Amino acid sequence: MxxxxxxxxxxxxxxxxxxxxxxxxxxxxxxxxxxxxxxxxxxxxxxxxxxxxxxxxxxxxxxxxxxxxxxxxxxxxxxxPLAERKHEKLVAVFKAANTFGEIAKEYIDKQVAQGQADTTTQKANWLLEQLEPIAARPVADLKPIDVLAALKRIEAKGKYETARRCRSFAGRVFRYAVATGRGESDPSSILRGALVVPKVKHHAAILDPKQMGELLRAIDAYTGHAITRLAMQVSPHVMARPGELRMAEWSEFDLENAVWKIPAERMKMRRPP
CATH class of the missing domain: 3.30.160.390 (Integrase, DNA-binding domain)
Known part of the structure; x- marks a missing residue:
């Protein structure tokens, strides 16, 4: 009854x-x-x-x-129905453990293990903080509109270059998720033309030979740390980025032939996001 x-x-x-x-x-x-x-x-x-x-x-x-x-x-x-419920619970647990934020941190840890510079790691963590609106979302559930909303939120503050860098960083995280079997696509890839292109600002450069001489003499007269002075004196001769010069190793120098060879792998790993 x-x-x-x-x-x-x-x-x-x-x-x-x-x-x-x-x-x-x-x-x-x-x-x-x-x-x-x-x-x-x-x-x-x-x-x-x-x-x-x-x-x-x-x-x-x-x-x-x-x-x-x-x-x-x-x-x-x-x-x-019982097996289906268990499957749904497993899927929910899987998604909860594979949020954009968790996979991004895993990706950053991987880069650190491969020798990424501390400054680049700090930038990556900072970019992840900017993408906080999607950090807690499962990667598999994120759509282009979700990523765009997070980027537009950054643009609304006038940070156009930051939004561009965040899109690039998000793309690397999504591709890492796909490569590790936790994502199906990179929803940020179709957003290339959706962001404001920041206006290029050219920085002043010394073009007058006399002014360049004054700069070199000022470097020679620098009274600060000796290592800093030596680095500045070497820099005009090699035209390398400050990070490359700072992280240089003796094994890269051929003093007899006056040649400095920077490994391509190290240059790639230190490239800023």
Missing amino acids: ALKELQIRNIRPTDKVTQCTDERGLYLEVHPNGSKLWRYKYRYMGKQKRLALGRYPDVGLAEARKRRDDARRQLEAGTD
Whole structure:
């Protein structure tokens, strides 16, 4: 006989677990502590199984029947509702552990392990902070519109170059997610023309030979740290970036032939984002 709401409210617990049957496999399991749990009993592939449908009164009679009917439809389609629920929970756990932020941190750690410079690592972490609106979202769920909204939020502050760098960084994270089997595509790749292109600002340069001589003499007269003075004196002769000069190793120098060879791998790893 089908249960009624009034009947359910008046059920009193006993010293053992009891079952109050509704219909079509649905029943209410009443525990000695007073808790009432909805269960759905069914058979799949010849085996008796049961599916938890919620706690009464959080799940009322009508909702319990609806959930039972949903499970029955899964059975009719050849799917085990209990196995399907376990699968959904695993997918939810997988997605929660594979957010954009978590994968970005993993990507940065990988770059550090490969020898990335501290300054580049700091920049990458800073860019990740700017992308905070999507950091907690599962990578697999992010769409181009989600990434664009985060970038436009940065643009709204007038930080056009930052937005461009964030798009580039996000692209690397998405591609890393794809390579490690946790993403399907790079939603940032189609946003190249969607951002404001920052106006190039040219910095002043010394073009007058006399002024250049004054600069070189000022470097020679520098009274600060000797290593700093030597680095500045070497810099005009090699035209390298400050980071390359600072991180140079003796094994890279051929003093006999006056040649400095910077490994291509190290140059690539130190390239700013």
